[in-house]
Amino acid sequence: MKLSSVLCGVFATLTVAFPKEYLSFATWGVEGYAKDNPIGITTGGKGxxxxxxxxxxxLVAAVKGTEPKIVKLKGKVTLPSRLKVGSNTSLIGVGLTAHITGAGVDVYHGDNVILRNLKITHILDNDCITIRNSTRVWVDHNEFASDINQGPDHYDGQVDIIRASDWITVSxxxxxxxxxxxxxxxxxxxRDLDFGHLHVTYHHNYWRNMGTRGPxxxxxxxxxxxxxYEDFLYQAIHSRSDNQVLVEGNVFxxxxxxxxxxxxLVIPMDSPNTCTCGxxxxxxxxxxxAKNDWGKAGVNITQKGNFYKADYKYKLTPLKLVPTVAKLGAGVGRIWIFPEKGDTRPPPPPVACLSHIHISKANDTCDSLALEYSVSSAEIFINNPDILDCYDMVEDVPICLPFQCNTYQVKENDTCTSVSKSLGITIKDFxxxxxxxxxxxxxxxxxTITLGKFICTTPSDGLYNRTISKSDPADSNYADEVVPRPENADPAANxxxxxxxxxxxxxxxRSVLGQHDMSLSLFTAANPSISPINCTTSLIPGQAYCVAPTKNSLPESYRSPAYWRQGCYFSANQDFYGPTRALTGPRLSHIKPLSISSCQAYCLSLSLPVFGLRNGDTCICDDRLRMDSRPNKIWGCGSLCGSANGVCSPEQHPIEVFSSQxxxxxxxxxxxxxxxxxxxxLLEKDYIYWRDGTLEECASFCREADYFALQTNYYSSVEQHNYCVCGSQLNPSIKKLRKEKESADEKGDICRGEGRTNIYTTNSKLLIGVIGTIGICLIINKILNRIVLFKSSTTQSWDWSKEIVLITGGSxxxxxxxxxxxxCRNVKVVSFDILPPKGTLSANAHFYKVDVTSPQSIHEAMKQVxxxxxxxxxxxxxAGIALGKDILSCTADQIKQMVQVNLLAHFWLVQExxxxxxxxxxxxVVTIASVASFITIASNIDYSCTKAALVAFHEGLTQDLKHRYNARDVLTSIVFPYWVRTPLIQNLATHSTFHDPLQEPNDVAEAIVDHVLNxxxxxxxxxxxxxxxxxxxxFPTWMQEMIRDGKAGVLRETSF
Incomplete structure (x- = not known):
């Protein structure tokens, strides 16, 4: 294994699972009415x-009866009917594994019940949890979900509290x-039964993408x-029928x-009957x-009550911290972060840890564990955000151990020079x-004062050894006896x-490993058909896999995926308080503890080799480090505004970047x-070079420089070589070619020949600076455009409950x-597409199969609509299609179809x-064009022609409405998206010649919908x-050609 690259400074990594500045605002014990009431504190099955x-x-048998009992649920269960939970019961999920489906939980005529750390999803015909005729119930740290696209009546409630139930906390x-x-x-x-009861506390819950009732x-x-509250379609908090609600410190x-x-009024989407009026x-x-942050949401208080203050003590989180505290603390897998004093029940292990798990005990330190397991003490601290202090660990916390290496204990007066010399290695390798x-x-x-005194003197080999020494803890991943092999077993399984x-x-x-407390490396060793790089895609539904091999059944050792540390990065040219976009792909949040190995396992399951950790609790994946990413050498991996004593959003924290390559x-x-x-x-202090590297290698090597190039040394006395050069400044003596004097070579490269070199940058500021003056002019023009457009029509009122939106290509x-x-915003929407939608549409969305190239098909469909x-x-x-082929590769039928879909369909639909x-x-009328309307690159002639024509279509339609139909109040808009990660270019984006930034379809759609609704x-x-x-x-011709030439390789390797 090669030596990893240099990481950022030590204090950059001092982040924890729940940031220290928020610790005083976290409340892990029972609060509210379940604690302070005339009957007594809710204790569940304690004792x-x-x-x-x-x-x-x-499970059904364990929760029956009224005797005190603590029931721990491990794994996923499908209930055949409602689960009746008796009094004096604590039902607690184990780690991230407890998952209830099939039927929900029913607390009926009960008292003193705790329901914690359970995932309850997709419950039909009743609620996830129903509390009726019951007192003292605490619903805490659970996750509830279904599918909002099924509409308001497909699923029932998540937590419903009825029939004179009292003294409840939902937290x-x-x-x-x-x-x-x-x-x-x-x-x-x-009413008579309920009145005077139903005292319920709701605190620190996180609602996202919901319809109504919160509560x-x-x-x-x-x-x-x-x-x-995030994205509540209708009423978030609704008080009706003489109900009293005290609302404070919430964020919308x-x-x-x-x-x-x-x-x-109970709106139809929340009404128990079918009346359209509610x-x-x-x-x-x-x-x-206390003050609430309403955001953009409305508030409609028709009458104030007499419930001014809760009659119990509680601790309010500062309003500006509520989003962070709620997101970090709400949901499953959190209750073991800070065990209550005297609570020694072992927590679950980390998700997909690729090495051993150690459960912390009294007197453990980073040094003692490093000595016991032969690992780096610093790696223990860095990889486990639940360790707040290397010399004062909380007991019963799962620790994902680093891979083993030979270690050295740092002594007083040691230096880099003395240690590396005594080990016989260079300072760089050390x-x-x-x-x-x-x-x-x-x-x-x-x-070492913070991170412990044990350092690595050899690379971490990543070997998972099956031998367990006497000092090792008991390992439940192994079984003592072999059981019969099932008929549906994976043929390759041990x-x-x-x-x-x-x-x-x-x-x-992730779910399989979490449910069975198993590391990824052990799972793939027991099941060789499972790829450690593409684990999830290797799983075959209906097939059985070994999740507990015997200790003597495996080879001596096996290697886990390697990774290389690349450093801590932030977005250099973005707003100081804007989000860090060094990585922009899929993410995994709020899994505790989140180790480097579990993040790598998640990203490799998506076939993405670059991954990063931000703020200790968020894993972000991508296929490459994004433009403008620069190492954070001042604050390391801490907050960019950490020195200003302000509170930053977790989105603003730098990302510690790793690569599986x-x-x-x-x-x-x-x-x-x-x-x-x-x-x-290239010149200046960053100037370095090496011989015979690839362009991708050179880009990686020079990622901290402003410029890089692969320059051929035609003047050396030996064979010509390509040298990778990095620099912060262009050599003033070089000349930029405005017009190519020679034709392209057989690879399509127009910059080959003696003395010619393509220069690249990872800094968008250098590009923007070339046309910065033009950009300022465009901004001024945009303001003037809006003024003119505003004056060209009267102010319209849009009642979106009555409007109908038609979208072509809606599948x-x-x-x-x-x-x-x-x-989702309750706007009626009609989708025209030749293909059916992939998922189930909501009640107010309607699909029609329509060939938009046929005026007759459009006319018939519109009659039906x-x-x-x-x-x-x-x-x-x-609707739009693209080919990505050069002009001689396009057939007549392909060109005809593209013109019909991309251009003529606009005429037929507008005429209708x-x-x-x-x-x-x-x-x-909204016309979706493209940035290709203005810049035509190689192998994209057909597409750019149709999109350029749409500019004329939009302009002409606007003029006809103003001057021929006297209909200035009919709005026209045209949208110019840059590259978007859609099925249209999914194949294109995987090729090595494609380096442009990709937008997500969700973000583009959100901008268009916002434009229309406003x-x-x-x-x-x-x-x-x-x-x-x-x-x-x-632009001058030379500048136009320079820009187009810069995109010449985008479609070189593939077509759409």
Whole structure:
């Protein structure tokens, strides 16, 4: 294994699972009405016997009766019917494994019940948890989810509290992707029974992508504080039927419609009947305590009540910290982070740890563990964010151990020079073996005060040895006896196995490993058909795999995936307080503890070799390090604004970047072809070079420099070589070629020949500086454009409950995202596409199979739409196709189809819908064009021609509406997206010649939907800086060609 590259400084890595500045605001014990009430504190099964169950049958039997008992659920169970939980019971999930499906939990005529750390999802015909006729119930640190796209009546509630239940606390739960969340109180027929009861506390819950009821209350008293709400479609908190609610310290984000309402009308989406007008009830009451952050959401308090203050003690989290505290603390897998004093139950191991697990015990230190396991003490601290102090560890915390190496204990007066000399290695290798040490030997030996005194003197070999010494803890991953091999077993699986697991649809490696407390390396060793790099995709539903081999059944050792540390990065040219975008791909958040190995396992399961850790709790994947990423040498991996004593969003923290490949892939752009004589093209202090490297290797090697190039030395006395050169400045004597004097070579490269070199950059600021003046002019022009467009029409009112949006190409990519976003906002939306949608559409989204190249097909479909739904007032022409072929490779039929879909379909649809818009003097036509409208690159002639024609189409349509139809109030807009990660270019983006930044379809769709819903008109460039390219036609010819030449290789290797 080669030596890893140098990591950032030691103090850059001092992040923890729950940041130290937030510790004082975390409340892990019971609070609120479940604690302070006339009956007594809720203790559940405290003092009773403890039993662990793994099957539905065992669970049903264990929770019966009223004797005190603690029931620990391990693994996934599918309940055949409602689970009846008796009094004096604590039902607690083990780690991240406890998952209940099939049927929900019913606390009926019970008292003193605790439900914690359970994942309950997709419960049909009833609630996830129903509390009825019960007292003193604590619902804490659970996760509830289903599928919001199924509509309001497919699933019932998540936590419903009814029938005179009292003294309840609902805390630190993660509610998401569901319609009706939490109802307190039955309908009017139970008014006399419920009135005077239903005292419920809701605190530090995290609601995301919900419909209603967060909570909705009748007849009782709810204290709602320090909760985070993101994207509530309708009412988040609803008080009705004489209910009293005290609301304080909550935060509302995203597209939440109404944060708080006391209006008695129950909207149809929350109504128990089918009346389209909803249900009429009496108004409720609301009082506001500590300040709330309403965001963009509305507040509708029709009457204030007398519930001004809760009659118990509680601790409010500062409002600005609520989003961070709620996201970090809510959900499963959190309750073991800070065990209560005297609680010695062992927590679950980390997810997908690739080495051994050690459960911390009294007197453990980083040094004692390093000595016991022959590992680096610094690696123990860095890889385990739950360790707050190397010399004062919390007991019963799972620690993912680093891979083994030969170690050396640092002594007083040791230096880099003395240690490396005594070991017989270079200082550079010594630092590479211990990457927390800076290049200049900074933090050594002073860093050992914090990180322990044991350092590595050999590379970590990543070998998982099956031999367990007497000092090793008991390892439950192994079985003592072999059980019969099931008929559906993986043929390649080791037959010497003591436990088998059959994979179900929806399982991934993370859930399988977590459920069976198993490391990824042991799992792949026991099941050789499973790829450690693509674990999840290797799983076959219905096939059984070994999840507990016997100790003597495996080879002596096997290697786990290697990784290389690349350093801590931030986005150098972005807003100081903007999010760090060094990596922008899929992410895994809030898994505790989140080790380097578990992050690598997650990203490799997605076939993404670059991964990073941010803020100790978020793993981000990508295929390369993004533009403008620079090492954070001042604050390391801590917050960029950590020195300002301010609180930063976790999104602003630098990312500690790793790679599963030795060379880190880097995003870069070509700034042009340059000609030099006998000198190197780059200068200044970063100037370094080596011989015969590839362009990707050179980009990785020079990622901290402003420029890099592969320059051929035609002047050497020996054979010509390509040298990788890095520098912070262009050599002033070199000349940029404005016009190529020679034709391209057989590889299509137009910058080959003696003295010619392509120069690249990873710094977008250098590109923007070339046309910065033009950019300023464009911004001014944009402001003037909006002024003129605003004056060209009267102010329109849009009632989105009555409008109908028609989207072409609505079954995939951006179109599918727009359909979902409009329908989630309760806007009726019609999708025209030749292909059916991939998923189930919500109730207010309608699909019609239409060939948009056929005027007759469009006309017939519109007749049906008008009969069944109505006349659309918004048309979004989104359908489009692309080939990515050179002109001689396109057939006549392909070119004809592209013109029909990308251009002519706009004519047919506008001719069909425009008469109604003109008559009503109300409507909006949105044309989805492309940045390719302005810049045509090689192998993209057909696509660019059709998109350029759409500019003329949009301009002409706007003029006709103003001057021929006197319909200035019919809006027109045109959208110019840059590259978007859609099925259209999914294949293209995987090739080595494609380096441009990719936008996500969700982000593009969100911008378009926002543009439409806010009644804007005109052009929309995505991202905004793409608008600079709209002026390319006015650039000097040499500049136009330079820009186009810089994109010549984008479509070289593949077509769409």
């Amino acid at each position: 009773g016997k403890t039993v662990t169950v793994t099957t539905a049958e065992e 630190w739960n993660y509610f998401h992707d569901h319609w009706k969340s939490s109802l307190v109180g039955n309908d009017a027929t139970f 909705a209350g009748r007849f009782g008293h709810q204290h709602v504080y320090n909760n985070l 984000r995203g597209n939440t419609s109404e944060a708080l309402s006391t209006y008695g 249900d009429e009830e009496l108004d409720g009451y609301a009082n506001l305590g 630092i590479s073996l211990n990457p927390w040490i800076r290049n200049d030997c900074g933090y050594f030996p002073s860093g 037959p010497q196995c003591g436990r088998w697991y059959t994979v179900e649809d929806g399982d991934d490696c 030795e060379h880190l892939a880097v995003e870069y752009v070509n700034i042009g072809c340059f000609e030099s004589k006998k000198e190197y093209v 995939g990519g951006i179109g599918s995202e727009m359909v979902n976003k409009f329908s 008008r009969q069944e739904i109505g006349d659309p007032s918004v048309l979004i022409n989104n 819908l425009l008469p109604s818009m003109v008559k009503q003097k109300h409507g909006h 009644g804007r008109r005109g052009d929309l460039f995505l991202p905004g800086y793409a608008g600079l390219l709209s002026g390319i036609r006015g």
